[in-house]
Amino acid sequence: MSNDITVYNPNAGNYGLVARNTNDTQIVEMWIAQSNSQNTRQQYARVIASFRGVVNKPLQSVTLSDLQQWQQGLDGKPNSNKLHVNTVKSLFSFMQKTGYIVLNAAVMLKPEKTVETKHTKTLTEEQVIKLVNSSDLSKRDEAIIRVLYSSAMRVSELCALQWQDVIEQGNKAILVIRGKGNKTRESGISSKAYEAMKALRNGASDTDFVFKSNRNQQMDRTTVNHLFTKLSAIIGKDISPHWLRHSHVTHALQRGANPTDVMNQAGHSSLAVTTTYAHSERFSSDVLIV
Numbered sequence: 001m002s003n004d005i006t007v008y009n010p011n012a013g014n015y016g017l018v019a020r021n022t023n024d025t026q027i028v029e030m031w032i033a034q035s036n037s038q039n040t041r042q043q044y045a046r047v048i049a050s051f052r053g054v055v056n057k058p059l060q061s062v063t064l065s066d067l068q069q070w071q072q073g074l075d076g077k078p079n080s081n082k083l084h085v086n087t088v089k090s091l092f093s094f095m096q097k098t099g100y101i102v103l104n105a106a107v108m109l110k111p112e113k114t115v116e117t118k119h120t121k122t123l124t125e126e127q128v129i130k131l132v133n134s135s136d137l138s139k140r141d142e143a144i145i146r147v148l149y150s151s152a153m154r155v156s157e158l159c160a161l162q163w164q165d166v167i168e169q170g171n172k173a174i175l176v177i178r179g180k181g182n183k184t185r186e187s188g189i190s191s192k193a194y195e196a197m198k199a200l201r202n203g204a205s206d207t208d209f210v211f212k213s214n215r216n217q218q219m220d221r222t223t224v225n226h227l228f229t230k231l232s233a234i235i236g237k238d239i240s241p242h243w244l245r246h247s248h249v250t251h252a253l254q255r256g257a258n259p260t261d262v263m264n265q266a267g268h269s270s271l272a273v274t275t276t277y278a279h280s281e282r283f284s285s286d287v288l289i290v
Contacts, residue, residue: 009060016099024052024059031094036182039156039221047087059095064105071109082111122277123247127235132290134234139199141227144211146193146290148241152248152266153177153187155221155241164206166197173197179267187265192290249277 018027032044052059054073055066067088074081092106123131132145148158157177165176173194175187189197197210204210211219224241232238245266252262253274263274 011101011103012060013099013102018098018100027095027100031091037180044087047084051088060101064108067105067109078112085109085111121243121246122250123243125251128290131231143196143200146196149244149248149290150189150193151175151187152245155224159219161210163204163208163210185267253277
């Protein structure tokens with residue numbers, strides 16, 4: 001790839017905030033480093049590596065036509081395509097702000113509109129109970145399902161959970177969750193979820209991770225995703241760990257929970273985000289929450 005070859009380009013900026021010898025790889029690394037989330041940094045790196053591989057020219061030489069052709073060639077699902085476009089737009093905005101480029105052609109890109117899909121990625125309460133009652137689950141896998149659902153936490157937050165983040169309250173517990181942007185929040189979990197979690201401790205210290213891999217290392221999201229590939233067969237549709245987060249918020253609102261409390265527990269950025277889950281009529285089911 002010739003992206004880092006220094007060539008004259010009329011779109012080269014004044015390098016106001018970066019050194020004049022900065023190249024494409026370095027400007028991308030600077031942009032990625034702004035994020036506090038490791039998962040986001042990895043996602044950005046993958047998207048931009050793919051983008052540069054397709055366009056295959058120095059970033060200062062990329063034209064609106066190049067960007068439009070790249071966008072037209074995206075063949076993923078609408079939400080994935082939107083993520084790719086917004087990621088590239090963010091990079092080009094950063095390059096312009098730092099003086100690496102003069103004109104930001106990416107500002108002209110319009111991400112395709114996506115249909116809200118939260119309601120299609122929600123399990124019924126009966127389906128959640130079916131998952132936790134599956135006969136071939138290990139104690140760890142059962143605890144993962146119960147804690148993900150009961151706390152409404154994200155997979156990355158689950159993997160980062162340490163025993164010092166678990167505050168016992170009778171037969172239940174409060175989890176101190178370290179979320180996006182290093183923000184912390186508290187989320188209560190049910191007695192059944194706490195019981196399943198406690199069964200995994202086996203003398204672990206406060207600084208040990210709650211959920212570990214088979215090699216006794218901190219669990220990563222890939223391991224959890226593999227578990228949900230297996231669980232998909234039980235439900236009869238492809239599901240991911242995030243479905244349990246969607247499901248918790250949906251079920252809580254259906255049962256009349258205070259939306260502000262749900263927002264705080266899930267760590268949503270605003271009440272507007274939380275209320276997008278209020279897509280189903282309330283019901284009087286007496287199914288127990290796991």
